[in-house]
Amino acid sequence: MVVRALRDEGVKYIYGYPGGALLHVYDAIFQQEEVQHILVRHEQAATHMADAYARATGKAGVALVTSGPGATNAVTGIATAYMDSIPMVVITGQVMSHLVGEDAFQETDMMGISRPIVKHNFSVSRPEDIPAVIKKAFHIAQTGRPGPVVVDIPKDMTTPTERFEYEYPKSVKLRSYNPISRGHSGQIKKATDLLLAAKRPVIYVGGGVIMGNASNEITELSRLLNYPVTCTLMGLGAYPGTDRQSLGMLGMHGSYEANMAMHHSDLILAVGARFDDRVTNGVDKFCPTAKIIHIDIDPASISKTIKADIPIVGPAQSVLTEMLELVASAKKQPDEAALKAWWEQIDEWRARHGGRYRTDDSELMKPQQVIEMLSKVTNGDAYVCSDVGQHQMFAAQYYKFNKPNRWINSGGLGTMGFGLPAAMGVKLNFPDADVACVTGEGSIQMNIQELSTCKQYDLPVKIINLNNQSLGMVRQWQDMNYESRHSHSYMKSLPDFIKLAESYGHVGMKVEKYEDLEAAMREAFALKDRLVFMDIYVDPFEHVYPMQVARGSMRDMWLNKTERT
Amino acid sequence: MRHIISVLLENEPGALSRVVGLFSQRNYNIESLTVAPTDDATLSRLTVTTIGDDRVIEQITKHLNKLIDVVKVVDLTEGDHIERELMMIKLKASGAARAEIKRTADIFRGQIIDVTPNTYTVQLIGASDKLDAFISALGAANIMEVVRSGVSGIARGEKTLSL
Ligand SMILES: Cc1ncc(C[n+]2csc(CCOP(=O)(O)OP(=O)(O)O)c2C)c(N)n1
């Protein structure tokens, strides 16, 4: 019933790892071909693969893990999806129902463990409920503010010898769950008036625009108004990164011009963003002169940390569509002179500090150079799946995303080990696309075993390992706040990544000089059907800048190792 | 400020733990909590009293509403309402104190529901501050045991919390 329900839901791939509690389900998988199972090497990778599929397509990915250790191994992946509001269905095996609560072999209370990190969870208590529960799980995961849903299935619910009526429900209705389908028209009208009256506006775009499929609408609205746009780490790609109106990312490692513009603005239009602490910096000093319009599908995100002047609860796409119509037909248009002055100011900020880094203070390659090269070699068109650390920030800053759903990273939880499985999940579903995993020598080792899965299923991703021989992000904080006492941020005894890749049957490439980078990278991407592990040696002492000064305002930033605003 | 929040909840296993989990996970405080099924067997009614400023209370109601098992939420303290709590209190009651306790219980309209030669058990129903007042009127020396139900509340007038 489980497998049939997944098939009827239209699921093509599931990512998983078998075990005692799931043997009946695995036997059913064996006897059909429509739902294909991908065997990972660690359950965490299964969840990240499912998650990345969802990030790239907007549809829920599915992971299947056994009870006990299988389920607990999946916890990091569930939390990762939860923090970034990613739709996912995780099916966990459970011990036989009569053993639940008895500390049976491989029993863990997955309902209890997962409760704070899921949108919802279900425990199946009658086999005949399985189709309806699975339908509900997908419905809840994919609608409203998306999120992961766990379905815990005791082994005796899947006994093959017991037969039940099977019918997959066409739709679901839950009296206690009615996701909102449009925003309040009065609020939208008020917001539009305020928007049109702004003299120093900024449009602040979050991951909700990407998950809410509203990139076209936000792009159209921004262009129509000629207002500057800044994206959060999760929102990159929602508005074309190479466009003149794009200020790049904002926040802790946001661009100088984005953070300055936010601070000095008189109006912020926030869409699908949640005023995260990595964006706002000190909330009491946040954008003192700005009025705030906040569009979000989740009422609880509005006025959580920063009070909104005009809250609008609703899906980004429909709200923005209404706004677009109002703007297009409005008599009053934006104050052109004020906007011109605002753009001059922004261009001045941009010219002063926009996106520059030094290349003359080290013999070694700079990580930023590598990302810029990646952007060039792939025409800004690749799926870039990142791990967590300095390399992630460099990728966010220097890869110019022109399309949504291409930048795939763990923003909210910051999960090292996410990158490789994520790249695999994307590559499997988009076999013709260029898929890069940008990682560091620390992060890649958290799920390195998946190189084996890549071999088994022919997943020729390109691993861009920015090897700074240290846990760079940790080291940077130690440099800045702990007088460079590098407590355990240095990795001795790194493996020979080239040999390692080769031992898994892949291609390894070592790059130590900038002169060799372009040719090597082009060669790697030309090897269409091989996984290439590019081990690229970069300056271990480089820091990510700008960096906001803790608890300051948005404009309080370190611009390099010695200079601050 | 103190708020009384009433919740209609699917009468499902695990539903209560989601509510309680939400409070601990997000660091909201629970002063008291009561829960029981309603006339509709598929629904439970839960009342939670909590303390917080407007921003916190707004977040609490929003997050409660987000829980899939929660059908409806209302902050009773936003309108006219009635709150009641039940207390049973066991008291040392011998000698002169015995008559004094009886008198105090009468003033508060409490009922003596169990008697031994040396104790009284008094039942008292009212708003929480009335129960508090009764406790302080008796003095700590006489009190052997206190059990309180936590607050239940209902809106005044024709307003109802139902499907
Ligand atoms: C699972 C996990 N453990 C610890 C951390 C804390 N952490 C954040 S960045 C980082 C260093 C990452 O090192 P590396 O992957 O080499 O990237 P770099 O910063 O050097 O580019 C650490 C340890 C984390 N984010 N995730």
Ligand SMILES: [Mg+2]
């Ligand atoms: Mg590193």
